[in-house]
Amino acid sequence: MLNRFSRLSMAAAAAALVLGTAPAGAGGRLSVAQALDPGTWDPIDTFLVDWSKVANNIYDGLIQRGADMRLTPALATSWKVADNGLSIRFELRKGVTFHNGEPFDAQAVKYTFDRLLGTEGGKGPQQSNYNVIERVEVIDDHTVNMVLKKPDPVLLIKLAGYGAMIVPPKYVAEKGDAYFNTHPVGTGPFMLESYEPKVGIKLKANPNFWGGAPKLDGIDFRFIAEPGTEVAELQAGRLDIATLIPLSQIETIKKQANLDVLSVPGPTVVVLRFNTKNGITKDENVRKALIMAVDRDTITKEILLGQAKPIVSFQSEISFGYDPNLKPLPYDPAGAKKLLAAAKVAPGTAVQLDIRGNDSTFREVAQAVAGYLQGVGLKPTVKPYETSVLLNDIIPAGKTGEMFHTQWGGWTFDFDNTAYLMYHTGEKWNPYDSDPKLDALLEKQRSITDQNERLKLLREVGAYVAGRALELPLYNLNTFVGINKRVKGFDLPGDNRYRFLNVTVE
């Protein structure tokens, strides 16, 4: 550790101090802060978005998805779904090598999925995403056939990230898993320069990248868990991109001439779900009244400072399954009161909101919702829980109050990911409701690969759930970062899986 205090680093620090910017080379280095060190860079070990912020630059999947959310070829140049969705044949890119010089071929693809679906993958959280894959067959050096247990319409998206990132077979076998965790090797545009646990990871350009060499010389990722500290580093000019900034600081950042805030719709959607089994929320009309009592536009504007959009169903507008024609129940306190009176809910009836206590923004939102409910004559209480207690013990066991906070968001941006787990009978996150019609819709969309038909079914699910008022839809949170204006060519992806291939710094 003491060697960090060398003269060199002192000089660098002094230079940085004087210039007020990070030292830059010819193509320049980009400095990015993120909250967490995932501790491992092995694709099968983690589910953290902070893993992907870095690793999306190191690895490639067979398919890739950019900031525009379109799927494009990566290590596979083309693919064809066959056997009624039960197999996918991939033509692989030729002449690609891993950072260690190992050639990329069909064996590498087979090895990656054998490992993901085998015992090694079973130790991590990634396997469950890809369980639908039965096996990968090598047809020839540059062709593989992926055999599925049943059709999975979302699988192609999943192949663009996380557990499906292709790893080098010889390297992993020779060096072992523990070494691979801290010395990742992929085929991506950047490769590992150095990794210091809990401090940061440095990447350098891969001149042999199959898509052309990146423009930057390298990227320095720093792990900074405190949002205020990230902002301070950004303001001091020592950071190009701060990925964890508090809502309240957005205006402060924008005021500084050389800084800006980028914001796009993100994957996270937030609702208050209803206990449809017990209490007053058993009654559909009461649930509708509670929805109509709350002014969600004002909440997004005033508390979330415009960094969120009201939703109608439990998904964002970039989610597959979103229906632009689905209209929300209006904000109508008078109408809500009438509905409550008709349902014989006496004024002063208690309503309990169970929330994640560690989320300070949502605490404010919950207080606002409680205020609106009070406005229609109810007596709401907000009950904060430790997140893991709420997720482990309260929701799955069906021990919530009338309403409970749920926030969800898969990087796949496919409504199936949310809807099945929230509404299908017997699912962990669905302790109260059982609706055969909804079950049938959810099962049917999983069994077909015709995306137009699926879209129709998923929209039907959204409309049906809204019709039964199973939840109070709140909002879709934006993904936002603070950025130094010297960074050019950066498209912020809503899922925060950055790829800095075409980024430059001035």
Next chain:
Amino acid sequence: MALFLTKRFLQALFVVFAVTLLVAWAVRLSGDPAIMLTGGAGSVTEQDLVNIRNALGLNRPFHEQYLGFLYGLLHGDLGNSFVGGTPVTQLVAKALPATLMLAAAAIFVSIALAVPLGIRAAIKRGSAEDQAIRIASLAGLSFPNFWLALMMVLVFSILLKWLPPSGFDGPVSLILPAVTAGVINTAANVRLVRTSMLETLSAQYIMVARAKGLAERVVLYKHALRNSAIPLVTYVGIQFGNLVAGLVVIERVFNWPGMGSLAFDAVAGRDYPVLQGVVTVFAILIVSVNLLIDILYGLLDPRIRTE
């Protein structure tokens, strides 16, 4: 004497044992690491969670997990982090020197401020200057450390751009966190120096020194300070433990890669092995220091070792 040493040693061993047991038990009440590891993953089923728990060894009964931890501890192995599998000893080996360095720097800052201010207040006793120093040190004591940290960053990093707001980029990075942690401890130390200086200054040998015609500077720094430094040294020793505990917040704000940051992340991520490791290492450190002091007292005072 041998009996005394054995007794003290066994007591120390018991304390470490008790601490590890308590922590191992308490940390397991805090929530499921498998849920944290898969946080937000929509497709995770109960079976996946079971697999992950098995892989982490959480399916074994508590006594087995704990005995496994003890066995590892005796072999210098604190297990592997749940997040990424890095050996805990490796994480601690990096974080502990960083924390000790910061703590030492904070103590240095605190003494460098407290001694001159305390002496000044003592010799100007009752004057406006004395009052000012005492009020200022009271204010320093009342600062919440995170607020002070943010203010320091605002002034010295963002407005003046003199110092880096966070990180670990060489000696310049040490200044802000050390000063922040130091200032908070200074308040108490100024009062201590002042009081003990006042006591010393009224002693007869000071009168003698002055009567001999020694310069006031020599009287103060050579005769008075040396004697009044004893309580300060003792107190700073006691402060050390509290200081390290207080560094958790300072380390987080300044992104200092020490034991505090390590513990903070471990709590947030339900990383049992890391948390157990950090607490155990601190327990061993503090118990060892106390044991050493006990032995020293025993050597110095025969009454203690025959108690």
